[in-house]
Amino acid sequence: MKILSKYLAQRADRRLVRNFLARRDEQTFRALYHRHTPALYQLALRLASWNVHEAEEAVQDTWLRAIEALEKFRWESSLRTWLSGITINCCRELYRQRARRSDERVAEQYVQEDATTNDCEPLDLEQAIAALPNGYRQVLVLHDVEGYTHEEISRLLDIEVGTSKSQLARARRSVREALQVVAEKSANRRI
Amino acid sequence: MNHTQNHDELNPEERKKFTALSRRHSPAATLEARIVSALKAQGHIQMTPAPPIWTPPRWAGAFAAALVFLALGFGLGKWQSGTSPQQTRHHLFVLFLYDSPETPPDDISKVAEYSGWARQIGMSKRMISGEKLKDGGRLLRQVRGQLEIREVREATEPHVLGGYFLIAAENYDDALKVAASCPHLKYGGLIELREIDQI
Numbered sequence: 009m010k011i012l013s014k015y016l017a018q019r020a021d022r023r024l025v026r027n028f029l030a031r032r033d034e035q036t037f038r039a040l041y042h043r044h045t046p047a048l049y050q051l052a053l054r055l056a057s058w059n060v061h062e063a064e065e066a067v068q069d070t071w072l073r074a075i076e077a078l079e080k081f082r083w084e085s086s087l088r089t090w091l092s093g094i095t096i097n098c099c100r101e102l103y104r105q106r107a108r109r110s111d112e113r114v115a116e117q118y119v120q121e122d123a124t125t126n127d128c129e130p131l132d133l134e135q136a137i138a139a140l141p142n143g144y145r146q147v148l149v150l151h152d153v154e155g156y157t158h159e160e161i162s163r164l165l166d167i168e169v170g171t172s173k174s175q176l177a178r179a180r181r182s183v184r185e186a187l188q189v190v191a192e193k194s195a196n197r198r199i
Numbered sequence: 200m201n202h203t204q205n206h207d208e209l210n211p212e213e214r215k216k217f218t219a220l221s222r223r224h225s226p227a228a229t230l231e232a233r234i235v236s237a238l239k240a241q242g243h244i245q246m247t248p249a250p251p252i253w254t255p256p257r258w259a260g261a262f263a264a265a266l267v268f269l270a271l272g273f274g275l276g277k278w279q280s281g282t283s284p285q286q287t288r289h290h291l292f293v294l295f296l297y298d299s300p301e302t303p304p305d306d307i308s309k310v311a312e313y314s315g316w317a318r319q320i321g322m323s324k325r326m327i328s329g330e331k332l333k334d335g336g337r338l339l340r341q342v343r344g345q346l347e348i349r350e351v352r353e354a355t356e357p358h359v360l361g362g363y364f365l366i367a368a369e370n371y372d373d374a375l376k377v378a379a380s381c382p383h384l385k386y387g388g389l390i391e392l393r394e395i396d397q398i
Contacts, residue, residue: 032244033244034235034245037235046222049224049226050224063226064226067234068230071234071238072237072241075238152217153220177207180209
């Protein structure tokens, strides 16, 4: 069933891309935008540690670059994977710009938005992911949240498969340590 | 270092937590408009809407069975003389089509007339979409903090919104020409023409 839905999704993507390249019309672009932007934005938000402005900038740059390069896209991966790769590159460029500005606002906006949530566990996990160094966070988000394989991550991030595996192992350890600290604090409060 | 050791893998509880992570965040609504504008400015999206792949909506016949004609404010002669479509940029307009309670019985011969009109508008690259709305709408409002919901009673309302067409036109007068040519008017319907404010 999953394969069928993936196949149908890819078939729809191919049709939309073909129509868009033939007509260059706004309506077809908007259809593509609505199919993929929610997932791209979610990915960008996590890679940007919930900096809403950076995530939107990354999504905007993604579409501008993707549409410019769409004619050259050869369907060697799904359209979603290709777009995600562009989003990742945009986010990495934004990290570098941010580093130059020394303007870190880790998880600030996410915490504000979800401060009233009842179930704190996912939020703690999000905070732990957001606090990871960029390299660890990219691999962990792509593997454990987005479901990419190490081979796909290797292509997306232009790193060795072994590097992807080692980054993931270290990222998971960091997240576990962070969650352990949260759990201990929570236990102390109850005592 | 063996990276596939068990302690490096997610246990079922951890996997559950990752699965439970939120996927509900959406970008600001303005982002889409910003991207479309940028793509137009770069020439990657045409300024003029492309020829639509469009078929007349199934409800065209229903409008032919339209109701008693309520006063229309369309002064045809006025706009026919005043139109000067010099602009190249296209604007989007919505034609809201209203019925009234005295709808005559459906007449299949009028379906062809609606279809012909819609096809003609489509061929002139102006039609983008059109849909019939189902009966049984409700009006919602808040009165002193309390939500009030009222059924739209087709039998007694003077005008009932029945469907819409989304069209592209060079300017308001151009869109008015399209609206005035709709057979819905001929059979007693009312059309409200509004331009979409593309912020």
